Amino acid sequence: MKQILQNLKSGKISVADVPRPLLMPDGIVVRSRKSLISAGTEKMMLQLGKKSLLGKAKERPDLVKKVLEKVRRDGFMATFKAVRDKLDSDMPLGYSNAGEVLEVGAKARRFEVGQRVACAGAGYANHAEVNYVPRLLAVPVPAGVSDEAAAYATVGTIGLQGIRLADLRVGESVVVMGLGLIGQLCVQMLKASGCRVAGLDFAPDRVKLAAEHGADLALVIEGEQTEKQVLDFTRGRGADAVLITAATDSNEPVEQAARLARDRARVVMVGVTGMDLPRRDYFQKELTFIVSRSYGPGRYDTNYEEHGQDYPIGHVRWTENRNFEAFLDLVAGGMVRPEVLTTHRFPIQEADKAFELILGNDEPYLGVVLEYPEAEGDKDTARVTRIELGDRRPAQPGHTAQPGHTVGVSFVGAGGFARGFHLPNLAKSPTARLRGIIDASGPAARSAGDKFGFAFCGSKEEDALNDAETDVIFFSTPHSQHADAVCRVLVAGKSVFVEKPLAIDMDGLRKVCRAAEANPGSVLVGFNRRFSPLAVLLKEFLAGRGPLNVQYRCNAGPLPEGHWIGDPAEGGRIIGEACHFIDFFAYLTGAAPVTVMAAAPSTGSADDAAATITYADGSVCQLVYTSVGPGSYSKERVEAFAGGRVGAIEDFRVLHLDGGPRRIKPKKLMQADKGHAQEITAFLDSLRQGRPSPIGFDSLVDTTLVSFAVLESIGRGEPVALDDIRRALSAEEPESTKPNET
Numbered sequence: 001m002k003q004i005l006q007n008l009k010s011g012k013i014s015v016a017d018v019p020r021p022l023l024m025p026d027g028i029v030v031r032s033r034k035s036l037i038s039a040g041t042e043k044m045m046l047q048l049g050k051k052s053l054l055g056k057a058k059e060r061p062d063l064v065k066k067v068l069e070k071v072r073r074d075g076f077m078a079t080f081k082a083v084r085d086k087l088d089s090d091m092p093l094g095y096s097n098a099g100e101v102l103e104v105g106a107k108a109r110r111f112e113v114g115q116r117v118a119c120a121g122a123g124y125a126n127h128a129e130v131n132y133v134p135r136l137l138a139v140p141v142p143a144g145v146s147d148e149a150a151a152y153a154t155v156g157t158i159g160l161q162g163i164r165l166a167d168l169r170v171g172e173s174v175v176v177m178g179l180g181l182i183g184q185l186c187v188q189m190l191k192a193s194g195c196r197v198a199g200l201d202f203a204p205d206r207v208k209l210a211a212e213h214g215a216d217l218a219l220v221i222e223g224e225q226t227e228k229q230v231l232d233f234t235r236g237r238g239a240d241a242v243l244i245t246a247a248t249d250s251n252e253p254v255e256q257a258a259r260l261a262r263d264r265a266r267v268v269m270v271g272v273t274g275m276d277l278p279r280r281d282y283f284q285k286e287l288t289f290i291v292s293r294s295y296g297p298g299r300y301d302t303n304y305e306e307h308g309q310d311y312p313i314g315h316v317r318w319t320e321n322r323n324f325e326a327f328l329d330l331v332a333g334g335m336v337r338p339e340v341l342t343t344h345r346f347p348i349q350e351a352d353k354a355f356e357l358i359l360g361n362d363e364p365y366l367g368v369v370l371e372y373p374e375a376e377g378d379k380d381t382a383r384v385t386r387i388e389l390g391d392r393r394p395a396q397p398g399h400t401a402q403p404g405h406t407v408g409v410s411f412v413g414a415g416g417f418a419r420g421f422h423l424p425n426l427a428k429s430p431t432a433r434l435r436g437i438i439d440a441s442g443p444a445a446r447s448a449g450d451k452f453g454f455a456f457c458g459s460k461e462e463d464a465l466n467d468a469e470t471d472v473i474f475f476s477t478p479h480s481q482h483a484d485a486v487c488r489v490l491v492a493g494k495s496v497f498v499e500k501p502l503a504i505d506m507d508g509l510r511k512v513c514r515a516a517e518a519n520p521g522s523v524l525v526g527f528n529r530r531f532s533p534l535a536v537l538l539k540e541f542l543a544g545r546g547p548l549n550v551q552y553r554c555n556a557g558p559l560p561e562g563h564w565i566g567d568p569a570e571g572g573r574i575i576g577e578a579c580h581f582i583d584f585f586a587y588l589t590g591a592a593p594v595t596v597m598a599a600a601p602s603t604g605s606a607d608d609a610a611a612t613i614t615y616a617d618g619s620v621c622q623l624v625y626t627s628v629g630p631g632s633y634s635k636e637r638v639e640a641f642a643g644g645r646v647g648a649i650e651d652f653r654v655l656h657l658d659g660g661p662r663r664i665k666p667k668k669l670m671q672a673d674k675g676h677a678q679e680i681t682a683f684l685d686s687l688r689q690g691r692p693s694p695i696g697f698d699s700l701v702d703t704t705l706v707s708f709a710v711l712e713s714i715g716r717g718e719p720v721a722l723d724d725i726r727r728a729l730s731a732e733e734p735e736s737t738k739p740n741e742t
Contacts, residue, residue, distance in 0.1 A: 504571030545643030
């Protein structure tokens with residue numbers, strides 16, 4: 001299918017062929033008929049993309065701060081590579097479209113195949129032939145509303161939310177400053193609501209359009225003369241509310257709004273302008289200044305937007321979804337006419353011309369609509385989930401990896417971590433023959449496929465499972481998906497590498513154990529730290545010195561608001577992240593865990609724990625995992641003591657060794673090396689040579705069980721014996737959790 005993408009580094013716009021998106025339970029798959037280019041928002045994105053690296057930094061000082069913190073923690077080169085990779089990726093454009101439902105998820109049954117819908121949201125309602133849209137970011141289109149009018153729903157709803165925040169009544173006077181798309185739609189909606197409306201702009205053609213479609217007063221902004229006319233319009237009282245729908249760096253809109261407003265009026269920022277409020281003006285009139293948040297309540301709430309957890313109507317009358325419905329009802333009733341704002345229409349194949357129009361100053365424009373082709377039966381490219389990119393490395397005879405042959409690799413999950421670590425390492429490996437790159441997002445799969453040299457890209461895991469030349473499948477996906485993914489790959493007769501954790505609960509781990517026992521494929525979990533060159537040196541230094549006393553501190557820091565790892569359904573950070581350090585204990589000791597005693601601070605956070613683990617060889621290992629430390633402090637430090645020797649690793653950049661026969665200088669690396677590349681090399685070599693996986697399966701299971709035991713010990717307030725946990729794992733699972741026999 002066709003989709004419009006912007007390269008973050010160069011700002012270049014392309015119309016790319018990408019796999020269609022995958023249906024998820026919480027949403028629908030929609031074939032686009034029309035999509036609206038938001039000239040203000042998307043123009044800013046285009047302009048930012050075309051700026052130099054310095055220009056981008058000036059625009060986003062918040063991101064510069066994060067980059068500097070990463071430099072302090074991980075080193076310049078690691079940070080440089082991370083920033084370069086982030087910029088060298090493609091971003092979908094668009095957030096307002098209308099189309100027809102192709103597929104319906106299990107939790108989105110209020111929709112029907114063939115139904116017309118309006119869709120919203122960056123990353124969902126893209127300029128693409130087909131989109132996956134969560135159920136609360138889509139609404140049915142009423143009869144009589146054209147596809148083009150419905151494509152305005154998102155932009156219209158942004159204006160509607162601003163109107164709601166202005167808290168207006170019939171007969172009140174409103175000034176709309178800025179008569180772009182949102183401003184024009186606000187004028188029409190305010191007039192439909194019984195308000196008296198004045199529209200202001202610098203562009204005479206936009207002022208004229210507002211006058212033709214509802215504005216009681218429409219003025220070209222000309223300083224004090226304009227303010228006098230508005231004062232006359234409001235009978236000398238000033239406006240009851242001012243909606244700022246302009247896009248400018250200037251502070252003039254918020255200053256002029258104060259002069260136009262009456263005593264105790266509301267000023268609502270819907271657009272993007274300077275916001276250095278003149279205190280005296282706002283104080284003397286006791287004005288209320290409100291910044292409107294996009295489409296309304298629910299916006300930026302992951303549970304609402306991605307998982308469809310609606311707010312009760314008795315508590316939140318106008319959510320973003322109900323705002324979409326209200327806007328389309330106004331259109332259906334003829335009170336709002338979005339089509340009159342359309343100045344240009346382009347087929348998606350000519351999208352570059354549309355964006356050239358927006359970036360140029362040669363021709364006036366307002367509503368720019370993209371149009372999409374109808375279905376073409378068996379030749380319908382919008383339904384394609386796999387795209388051949390051309391095999392970069394010659395295939396070996398047969399599909400099973402044999403000693404001396406390369407290993408056919410497919411990869412599922414082309415997110416930031418994969419692009420930063422695993423995919424570059426696989427692309428450099430002479431052992432890997434890259435087959436398929438799979439991601440639910442077609443653009444992500446295509447971008448990674450092109451960049452790293454895969455033979456094909458797709459959006460369905462089955463394309464990798466059924467590929468005869470794929471020997472091993474790598475997974476970098478949400479934690480809750482790992483156990484089932486491992487089982488599917490093993491049953492398909494292939495080997496599997498899965499990012500940590502192996503499973504997030506006992507049922508999942510039990511299924512993995514059953515699949516591993518019944519099938520010959522190798523399993524490796526992404527416990528990379530044991531493969532770090534500093535870890536290898538530390539283990540060699542302490543070898544044969546008797547039981548170890550090890551302390552590992554991880555200053556993990558808080559998760560960003562709404563981060564998927566924070567979702568309880570993903571198992572939490574102790575299971576999902578602390579398992580890294582538990583595996584490191586297993587590597588250093590080389591022994592089986594015996595008991596776990598853990599506790600958590602009384603902060604109510606599930607992301608903090610201290611655990612003591614004993615091992616069969618007499619070793620004792622202590623883990624402190626915390627989310628409350630500052631990002632400016634080092635993230636990881638491990639100290640290991642044994643037989644008169646000690647070794648310490650700081651952020652996998654510096655190794656200190658002491659207690660040997662002579663003084664040992666600290667081993668310092670230019671950048672942190674946590675063993676990602678070495679881990680992949682070891683695994684691929686084991687497959688190519690027919691050797692066991694670099695980490696024994698029993699050790700993978702024990703590490704997972706220890707992470708479960710940490711949480712159990714915290715809950716029970718007493719030590720947990722690993723033998724008890726192992727017996728629970730071996731017990732027959734409840735009938736309801738058994739996989740269906742096929």
